[in-house]
Amino acid sequence: MTTVDTDVIVIGAGPVGLTLANLIGVRGHRATVLEARHELIDYPRGVGLDDESVRTLCTAGLWERIRPYTVPHHVVRLVNGAGRVLATNDPKTREFGHPRKHGFIQPLVDRELAAGLARFPGTGLRFGHRVVGLEDRGDHVAVTAERLDADDRGTGEVTLTARYAVGCEGGSSFTRKWMGTRFEGKSPPARWVVIDVENDPIGTPSVYLGADPRRPYVSIGLPQGIRRWEFMLRDDEPTESVDSPAFLHSLLERHVPDPAALTVINQRTFTHHGRVAAEFRKGRVFIAGDAAHLMPVWLGQGWNSGIRDATNLAWKLTAVLGGDADDTLLDTYGEERRKHASDMIDVNMAAGSVMKMGRLGGRLRDVAASALNIVPKWKSYFTELRFKPMPRYATGVVVDQVTLTPGRAEAGLKRGRLAPFTDSAGALSPVGLQFIQPRVNTSGATGILLDEAIGDWWTLATWGTDPTAFLSPADLALIRRHRIALVSFTPETQRTWAEKRYAGSPAPVIVVGDRTGALKDWFDVRACGLVVLRPDRFVAAASLAQQASRTLAAVVAAGSLVKEGTPA
Incomplete structure (x- = not known):
């Protein structure tokens, strides 16, 4: 058998790659994480953590270190343009041992995931390594990375070998493109601006999905006094407008008394995507997280779906690496995860459609929501999050x-x-x-x-x-x-x-x-x-x-x- 530098090379130091590397380490195998950036992303991105992911973080031995950066039992309310609550998502179950939904601060969680790698000999994280080449050599893989200086200039290349490689480098994944697999789905043209502020000026702990025909929005209370807003941009509003303090104040003036007094941590624009790769494996190379599927943010499942990928793939990789299972076990990773990711995308797309209805559609939606709230069984469908498809592997x-x-x-x-x-x-x-x-x-x-x-x-x-x-x-x-x-x-x-x-x-x-x-x-x-x-x-x-x-x-x-x- 060919001698290799490590067992698994993980490309990308986002939450999926870091979780995967920790799960591999917990089970006694080595992983090397390659990241093109020089440090972890320091602004909030994902904000919703579910009970399945918490269970995985417990398996990784990191939950107690991550718990301080979370708010358990995040309640979500769908409201119309008048502020009337159309539906409340308030699941009380602890079916998997933890509250169903948590708010969290991703940069702080990512930091703990990265620090956790130090527990495992032979496992590590290399910043400033941009992957530029992949080669499947039959019994192992070779990954070539360009070393970058502080100004992102190349200073030479290094090639590392491993039994397997997993691309977790996001939606523009080099690994997925190397695989040559289709990235199927939709990318709606609507743009959104996200604004994160310190010292939450509202002070409520919950989430509001504003299905306002004038301008759909999201308002989220997060740990450590952070408040997030997301606003949909109209077609005639150029992306550059978000750089104007006056424009941002106009977005926020219906929500806070004094937008000019806010301390903004981060602002950026993004587009909701709903895409899934046709294949999650090619030989000894895999993709996971956003590299394998992109989904809108409505139900907070982008982060969690990626963690489910890591959970599924990690035990199968370690079983094969440990000689417990044949390599064909790894074929079941995409077989199991692709359908659920696709189902989650469909549900998120549907939720987005409800959010973005115009005035006429909004009135019909509000009437329908009132009817649903009258029938306890229908109401519990939303209250207990039953519309979210739980993974079931057929x-x-x-x-x-x-x-x-x-x-x-x-x-x-x-x-x-x-x-x-x-x-x-x-x-x-x-x-x-x-x-x-x-x-x-x-x-x-x-x-x-x-x-x-x-x-x-x-x-x-x-x-x-x-x-x-x-x-x-x-x-x-x-x-x-x-x-x-x-x-x-x-x-x-x-x-x-x-x-x-x-x-x-x-x-x-x-x-x-x-x-x-x-x-x-x-x-x-x-x-x-x-x-x-x-x-x-x-x-x-x-x-x-x-x-x-x-x-x-x-x-x-x-x-x-x-x-x-x-x-x-």
Whole structure:
């Protein structure tokens, strides 16, 4: 095997590239991040952080360092031109262990992500390195970067080698262009100006989406007293007008008593894009984040969708690098992530259309919103953020619950006979969805989040039973080979009994006490007693406990996991 300088070269030191490098480091592999700039971007960009991303940051071991730069439970209100609230997005759920939405300050979060790389030997960040060449050499890649001085003048080139390369360098991605893949979608012509100010002159913690026919706007309360506004520019307003203090004051005068007294941190113009690459992989080269997809800012999902990419790709890269899986596992990255990114773009585009309606369309929208607020079920669709498509992987590292066929998972269960379970527990499979994360008890800890109890790699868990009961000696050897945690979820009232009972099992069993009842509720409405969780906490397979051996075999096939050899 060719000797390489590092395991993965990450191109771009934005949040996606830095998160990916941290996740690779946490799992024992090396990453080198190349960034053309000489420092991290120091102005606010992304402002919305969701619970799925927080879960990833916990896995990376950085959440406690990032938490001070966030405001948990960001409430979003859609208002019309008269200031009347049309819909309120106020999700109360903590399904994945954290509030559903947070406001945050991206430059400070990026700084912690960059500092986190220092924890890992052989992992680092190189500023002033602009990538100018890529070569896939079959068993490794070579990445050529031009070294830049403080004035961005080239001072020579350096070529680094790695097993894989990932382009995370944004919408104008060199890597995507090198791949030659199409960048499909739309770029609406509307321009927006963003204005960030210190010492929030409004002082409210929430978000307002102003669906004002005169000029749509966004107003966002952020941590550390920062307020963000975004205003749509009219077609007859030149981009250069935003450089005029008088013009900016005219935008802000309906929102604050004295625009001239504001301390502006940053102002810039941007255009909303809705694009997704046709392919996320070419050989040993991948793209992630804005390099792979661009989406409008309406629902705050550009940043979070990129973090989902990093979460998905990181565990698969490290599984292959560690000898746990065949390289074909990496094909499932684009297979799983592309559709969800595309769905998120569609929802964001639709939200933008609602925001930008004219006077007639706005009146019709307001009437429709009033009707929706009358019906509790329709109202909760917005209040609980149900319109946001949660990732569900129908192909890739998943196993169909009815047929136990690897690689594909239908949502419905009515195709097969799981009676009486499909009638009593509903007709949808949890396979391909992210597993919940309640607070639990173990023999050594009380009230911890589930991921802290079971770890961040593969998990085979059962409800109320010994997870080894229906596993063969060959199955147990495979579980040892792949460091799969065996877990028994049990009512807290039975935890002590279970710990004693399963102490004699043929493999170690982690007993998790369901202190809140959330785990029982989860299994109570699903036709399964066993789940296999992937390292990214998505359900790879669900079955009856007695199907454990067959289910495990199907997961091994879906994940291209090796069947022999010692752990890497």
